[in-house]
Amino acid sequence: MQSETLKVAATHFNLGNQKMVYNELRKDYLLNRWVVIATERGRRPNDFAKPKTQPANNAVCPLCAGNEHMTPPAVLLYLKSNGDIVKDKDTETLRHKNWLIRCIPNLYPAFSPPQNPANATHIMKSDSYGSAIGHHEVIIESPNHDEHPADAELPQLKHLIEAYVDRLRDLSAKPYVRYVSIFRNYGKEAGASLTHAHSQIIATPIVPRTIAEEVAASRKFHSDNGRCVFCDLIEKEKRSPRLVHENSGFVVFAPYASVHPMEFWVVPKKHDMNLLKMGKAEAEGVAEILKASLKALKDLVNDPPYNYGIHLSIDENDADCYHWHLEVYPQLSIWAGFEKSTGMYINTVMPENAATELKKTIQAFNLKF
Amino acid sequence: MQSETLKVAATHFNLGNQKMVYNELRKDYLLNRWVVIATERGRRPNDFAKPKTQPANNAVCPLCAGNEHMTPPAVLLYLKSNGDIVKDKDTETLRHKNWLIRCIPNLYPAFSPPQNPANATHIMKSDSYGSAIGHHEVIIESPNHDEHPADAELPQLKHLIEAYVDRLRDLSAKPYVRYVSIFRNYGKEAGASLTHAHSQIIATPIVPRTIAEEVAASRKFHSDNGRCVFCDLIEKEKRSPRLVHENSGFVVFAPYASVHPMEFWVVPKKHDMNLLKMGKAEAEGVAEILKASLKALKDLVNDPPYNYGIHLSIDENDADCYHWHLEVYPQLSIWAGFEKSTGMYINTVMPENAATELKKTIQAFNLKF
Numbered sequence: 001m002q003s004e005t006l007k008v009a010a011t012h013f014n015l016g017n018q019k020m021v022y023n024e025l026r027k028d029y030l031l032n033r034w035v036v037i038a039t040e041r042g043r044r045p046n047d048f049a050k051p052k053t054q055p056a057n058n059a060v061c062p063l064c065a066g067n068e069h070m071t072p073p074a075v076l077l078y079l080k081s082n083g084d085i086v087k088d089k090d091t092e093t094l095r096h097k098n099w100l101i102r103c104i105p106n107l108y109p110a111f112s113p114p115q116n117p118a119n120a121t122h123i124m125k126s127d128s129y130g131s132a133i134g135h136h137e138v139i140i141e142s143p144n145h146d147e148h149p150a151d152a153e154l155p156q157l158k159h160l161i162e163a164y165v166d167r168l169r170d171l172s173a174k175p176y177v178r179y180v181s182i183f184r185n186y187g188k189e190a191g192a193s194l195t196h197a198h199s200q201i202i203a204t205p206i207v208p209r210t211i212a213e214e215v216a217a218s219r220k221f222h223s224d225n226g227r228c229v230f231c232d233l234i235e236k237e238k239r240s241p242r243l244v245h246e247n248s249g250f251v252v253f254a255p256y257a258s259v260h261p262m263e264f265w266v267v268p269k270k271h272d273m274n275l276l277k278m279g280k281a282e283a284e285g286v287a288e289i290l291k292a293s294l295k296a297l298k299d300l301v302n303d304p305p306y307n308y309g310i311h312l313s314i315d316e317n318d319a320d321c322y323h324w325h326l327e328v329y330p331q332l333s334i335w336a337g338f339e340k341s342t343g344m345y346i347n348t349v350m351p352e353n354a355a356t357e358l359k360k361t362i363q364a365f366n367l368k369f
Numbered sequence: 370m371q372s373e374t375l376k377v378a379a380t381h382f383n384l385g386n387q388k389m390v391y392n393e394l395r396k397d398y399l400l401n402r403w404v405v406i407a408t409e410r411g412r413r414p415n416d417f418a419k420p421k422t423q424p425a426n427n428a429v430c431p432l433c434a435g436n437e438h439m440t441p442p443a444v445l446l447y448l449k450s451n452g453d454i455v456k457d458k459d460t461e462t463l464r465h466k467n468w469l470i471r472c473i474p475n476l477y478p479a480f481s482p483p484q485n486p487a488n489a490t491h492i493m494k495s496d497s498y499g500s501a502i503g504h505h506e507v508i509i510e511s512p513n514h515d516e517h518p519a520d521a522e523l524p525q526l527k528h529l530i531e532a533y534v535d536r537l538r539d540l541s542a543k544p545y546v547r548y549v550s551i552f553r554n555y556g557k558e559a560g561a562s563l564t565h566a567h568s569q570i571i572a573t574p575i576v577p578r579t580i581a582e583e584v585a586a587s588r589k590f591h592s593d594n595g596r597c598v599f600c601d602l603i604e605k606e607k608r609s610p611r612l613v614h615e616n617s618g619f620v621v622f623a624p625y626a627s628v629h630p631m632e633f634w635v636v637p638k639k640h641d642m643n644l645l646k647m648g649k650a651e652a653e654g655v656a657e658i659l660k661a662s663l664k665a666l667k668d669l670v671n672d673p674p675y676n677y678g679i680h681l682s683i684d685e686n687d688a689d690c691y692h693w694h695l696e697v698y699p700q701l702s703i704w705a706g707f708e709k710s711t712g713m714y715i716n717t718v719m720p721e722n723a724a725t726e727l728k729k730t731i732q733a734f735n736l737k738f
Contacts (some may be wrong), residue, residue: 038478309711342550
């Protein structure tokens with residue numbers, strides 16, 4: 001590695017009067033967020049040892065089937081009964097074992113329910129302080145420890161999407177809830193603390209900053225142009241070199257100003273501000289395209305850690321202008337002093353190249369859509 | 370570890386009708402950025418193996434004294450000559466060896482200088498695209514590989530601060546530069562790619578988002594109240610449980626809405642939007658208090674990775690309202706799907722507790738100020 005470093009350095013020294021090729025500075029579609037696309041920085045030398053693969057230890061997994069006694073009672077179960085899937089919410093004291101999907105309260109919640117829900121509509125104590133009232137749940141995606149989306153069976157992944165919708169319906173109806181964040185952490189470097197396949201849901205008493213800014217920018221676009229900025233975007237990105245994949249209901253593309261290497265978004269073609277009206281075919285469609293994209297990422301970059309998060313609105317005022325979507329952030333670089341202190345990002349992978357590679361990998365699977 | 374997990378879980382199950390203690394939701398002084406202070410989450414179980422300490426490999430360090438041929442010529446050197454410190458900028462073709470501080474262009478720059486600086490005042494091509502024109506430099510903090518701030522000699526650390534000011538002066542005077550970010554990455558997990566003690570400077574053609582938002586909020590506070598929000602803050606935090614340390618010129622405190630565990634800020638008592646008018650005593654003062662605080666962090670949390678970044682303005686219009694400071698972000702947690710998709714943060718350490726522990730550790734050093 002060191003000799004390669006020296007060679008690269010020598011080339012740089014001798015650039016002389018050659019035509020300079022600049023990195024690109026790109027702004028996000030909606031946010032005032034800039035990224036430098038700096039592909040050469042991916043080649044810089046590194047004198048830290050490569051991280052070792054971190055195998056999970058052999059402790060008993062509290063999320064595996066059979067260990068329901070290690071967690072609180074479920075708030076929602078999908079059970080297999082006589083071949084049919086049954087949703088069971090009457091689980092206050094029971095711990096069923098034959099479940100397919102199991103949603104439980106997070107034992108270490110960031111947000112907790114109010115003691116008197118009826119009086120809990122106005123909970124922020126000032127414009128800079130409040131109690132973290134809300135909900136924090138874990139959705140166990142499968143009774144099988146390793147059934148992560150890239151490898152999960154499609155029907156199981158469809159159940160997961162339906163569980164997202166069921167919990168979103170329940171949580172968004174509570175008067176003290178202003179936002180519901182549905183997200184997934186995969187791998188230690190992406191912040192997962194347990195290896196069993198799981199997602200999380202956090203319901204918050206305020207609309208988080210990123211969503212508020214996206215909604216404001218979408219509303220401005222809608223009022224200026226009379227249409228949804230995401231509906232527009234889908235048409236543009238479908239014809240761009242950033243398109244990764246498409247099925248009847250969804251488009252996957254690498255966003256123009258990706259801040260993460262290999263970042264991609266899954267966007268529904270049907271305009272809707274959230275998933276509450278999602279039908280069976282759409283749940284299948286998103287499961288299908290998410291599995292294909294995550295499998296491509298896994299094969300292409302050697303099973304990297306990643307996060308995904310759904311962006312949505314539960315405010316009826318946003319129905320016209322906001323459009324839900326799912327953003328996938330592979331964890332392939334580290335935000336350092338520059339990013340953390342400025343809010344400007346450096347991405348070493350050109351989004352167009354990320355899309356090309358992901359697209360090729362999906363085509364190579366020859367998956368049927 | 371697993372048995373502890375089970376015990377914690379059992380305690381939680383039996384909470385019953387006990388009085389609920391909520392996590393706090395706090396908003397930043399200036400930014401529309403919220404954090405949940407969730408100390409219990411620090412106790413959640415983790416079935417990943419502990420990361421191994423990553424020793425540096427034994428490759429030749431390109432930043433060590435004697436290896437100047439491995440890097441581009443310096444843009445600024447501090448040389449020791451007859452006992453005096455000499456600043457040398459006439460180094461286009463020379464590679465001096467007897468340096469104390471050495472600033473070089475980054476070989477893998479995110480931003481690069483314009484080919485025709487005279488014509489480079491208007492470089493953004495649209496409101497969402499431009500070339501990444503600017504500068505990206507490395508400041509080698511010492512000829513000694515391991516002379517990091519917590520352990521550096523004070524005079525050497527003072528040279529480092531003076532080098533920041535010298536490079537800031539040079540870069541901020543260029544007509545195409547709108548911002549100069551001075552930052553430091555320590556440790557692999559904080560994004561450092563080389564272990565030799567070094568800082569970085571990036572000059573950008575736009576004002577980054579975080580700074581722009583801080584300036585806008587500071588300007589609003591100034592126009593509403595007729596004074597600087599940071600000058601106000603210093604007085605408040607000096608009397609708060611978040612005070613970490615103070616010397617004649619600087620205050621260190623854990624910010625009210627810290628988004629990083631053990632985060633602290635170094636703020637000058639003298640109002641100034643940047644470091645350009647900094648005198649010798651102030652350079653000594655910031656070196657002194659930065660060393661004490663970083664040494665406390667190192668001793669308290671077992672030499673953790675961290676980033677720091679200076680927030681400043683180079684726009685004369687901000688002279689009244691903006692106040693430079695240095696923010697230190699220990700890398701003790703991972704931003705996951707929730708943080709990345711919402712812009713809302715979870716911090717498992719109460720800022721008041723962080724301040725108390727840092728303060729105690731500094732007092733235990735019995736360092737003289």
